[in-house]
Amino acid sequence: MKEYIFDSYDDFYNEYITVRSPQCIECGEDCELVDSEVACYIKDRKLQFSSMLLLRCKNCGREYLPRYSKQMIDGAYKLVVEANEFQGVFKPLGSKQQFDYCKEQNYLYDYRDYFNIPGLCEDREHYIEGFLTPVYFEKEALVYFRVLPEYEVNIFSESYGKIGKKDLSGRYQYEWDVPFGFNTAGKLIMWLGDIAVLDDKTKNILKPFNVESDHLLIDSDFYRAQLRCVFSKPIAEKQILLNKEIFIKNIKKKYNIDIYHLVEECVVHEKKIKHPVIFSEQNISEVINAYDKVLIEGFDVEQMRKLYEKLYCEQKRDCNYKKWQSIKLLEAILQMLSCTVLSMDVRMIMSPLYILHDYRIFFDHLLSLKKMDDIKRHIVETLGVSSFDEQEEIYSEEIRRLGILFDCFAILSK
Ligand SMILES: [Zn+2]
Missing domain, CATH: 3.10.20.860 (Ubiquitin-like (UB roll))
Structure with missing residues (x-):
């Protein structure tokens, strides 16, 4: 006590x-x-x-x-x-206090969260008390909205996003769109007052996922962004794409070589890159495939070869460089760009691109069992994770390494 x-x-x-x-x-x-x-x-x-x-x-x-x-x-x-x-x-109040929102659906929430979590009840924007009361759901609820075509889910960061229902009249982008967050226990959170504006169908989809409050909220980008106006960083997945753009622009400016390949196709695939909610093989393979297209095929091999020739004088070029494809060329380019950085393990830093390639072959092709096992083992060993079944762990490590790699490209090409 x-x-x-x-x-x-x-x-x-x-x-x-x-x-x-x-x-x-x-x-x-x-x-x-x-x-x-x-x-x-x-x-x-x-x-x-x-x-x-x-x-x-x-x-x-x-x-x-x-x-x-x-x-x-x-x-x-x-x-x-x-x-x-x-x-x-x-003892706490026997009958739990309820606010004048969503009375019909009778969602579980704890009114004390509203009064105790700093900032929530100081909200002056909403006339009816209780608007910023956190209501908690199992995160699986989001999956429903992901698969139903009338909804759009955008995740800005690991713990902050927005969900919208498309406006069928076509006059607005959304009939409604509201923010949501994830707390550190992986629960989905929405404000009670925001839920009140949703249509009944949506409210009913949410209802079976509703769980008791675990009071966790403060350590989330959702709370930070909504209450303290601290803007969330882009999610790691998007940051990688931003850094790729920066790298390409730097190279264009410095060497007047445009290494961008298939601009329009890249844009299409970039849209598929989102932070997965559920780490199933299908969700991950979609993101991995899109990355493979954007980060490997999205570079112009001919132009990268020109860049290689600019960076390496004739005597220093590898005798096979004319046969090299994207990954090999990128590696050699990074090697040269990082020559001023002491003890940088370029091979290690490049590992996530090789993994991307392995992963795509694994998902895409009908392979013999032996070959599949070889690829699995290679991925597990390279990323240093416990087993191939730990897809979330593999995914997180792959994204972390891609993040580092493209940070390097963006920074070292300046
Ligand atoms: Zn402390």
Whole structure:
């Protein structure tokens, strides 16, 4: 049980009027709400709460009393004083408070989140209380919207995105579009007030995925972007594409060689590059195939050979370079661009492109079992993951390495 001791009511009052930020005062890291038993002493009175939400730092574990919890303590203290008692035991409200949104669907949520998570109830934009109450869902709900053609799901970052329903009248892009987030436990989160504007069909699709609040929200790009106007970085998948563009532009500027190949086809494939919600073989293969097209076939081999000739004088060229394809040429180009960087393992940095190639062959072709096993083993060994069944781990590592590789291309070509 967590204990708070205040020598006097004034002492408590000072804490009561202190606004707690979502970050820890000691170390600056994000706090999240946790449910805890609390005993609170104010002068000579003891107040016991069987369930109270506290803000706990994710890094150092320090705990802070959030706004509504302090309000509860204050109310309890006054009750005890009025009754001339010296202690009291308090339980959370039996019937859970509900806001005037989505009453019909009766979604599970915890009204205390709205009052306790910093910033949510300070919302002045919405007249009806409770708009920014987080409602939690299993992330699988998003998959439904992904496959139904009338919806569009855009993920901006690992923990922030938007879902829209296309406007069939064609007058607007969307009938509605609302933000969503993922918390650190992988739950999908939407604001109660946003859900209220959705059509009934959508509300009913969401309903069976609705779960009890786990109170986690603060450590997400969704919360950061919505409450603190900190814009999310592009997702890792998109950053790789941006860096490819930067690399091509730098080369054009510096050497007047245009290594861009199949511009329009690349745009089509780039649209398929999204952060998967579910790491199934099909979802991953779609992204991997698109990357293969954009990052390997999306370079003009003839023009890259010209660039190679510019970078390497005749004596230094490899005797086979005229037969080389994209990956080999990119490797040699990176080798030269990075010659000023000490101890850069170019072969290692290039590994994700080889993996991309392996992966695509694995997904696309009818291979003998032996060959399939060889490819699997090669992917697992190169990426240093535990097994080929760990598709999410493989995918994350591949994207991480592609990120590093294209950071290098973008930076070193400047
Ligand atoms: Zn801390």
